[in-house]
Amino acid sequence: MRILLVIALLLTACPVAAQPVTPQIVDDAIPASLTGRPGDAARGRAIVANRSTGLCLLCHSGPIAEERFQGDIAPSLAGAGSRWSEGQLRLRIVDGSRLNADTIMPAYYRTGGLQRVARAFEGKTILSAAQVEDVVAYLVTLKD
Template sequence: MWSRHLLALALALAAPAALAQEIVGDAIPKSLTGQPGDAARGRAIVANRSVGLCLLCHSGPIAEERFQGDLAPSLAGAGTRWSAGQLRLRIVDGSRLNADTIMPPYYRTTGLQRVARNFEGKTILTAAQVEDVVAYLVTLKD
């Protein structure tokens, strides 16, 4: 009996995230939160090496941050190259587009390997943070 209740609870908690992540082509067209993100907060997340970790691999138009990455594409012009939905999917789970990507899935909790116990079942970014980063990246038009 308890196992049925636990299963129902787990499904109920997972359903909103799963529904919000409907993939169409190479994009997640709908916001994960139903609300637009905030570009200023998104820029802060991208620049913060202890939150977004973006600049470990990417470079971008964030002059105050020295020692930016060169393993991944520059974020400059991201809003020209990709739509909000395409950026959203790349942040949520880039492995859906490239199984060999080294970019971690920022909004996925299943099918992961070598996750420290204190991070199990947690996403790197919240849905709101993903939307904030998307809002910032779409402003980068070169």
């Protein structure tokens, strides 16, 4: 009986490929967490560093010394946490085009308005809500 309960709990904890929730934008920010919970900065750092999950370092550089091959197309992530508030960072990751229609930064938590998306990614966001929160939690720690 107790085992069943544990399984049930695990199942509900598993991420479901759900429709993205519609985040509430206030001015130039999304003040509230997409999951209702704070993210995990250590997990966020791993996502940012990962070339195929976060993809961040393809274009940005950042204070992640073990990743030697970083981009210089976009501004450095160093100091992002002092330039932007948590909510401002969240909107910039969720959908930067809400602030600058011409931005080349992909919208990490949006499925609409895209053309010819590969079948494997159709209807999916680049990051899950929980992953966005982890990345936000990491970026706010980048004060210098």
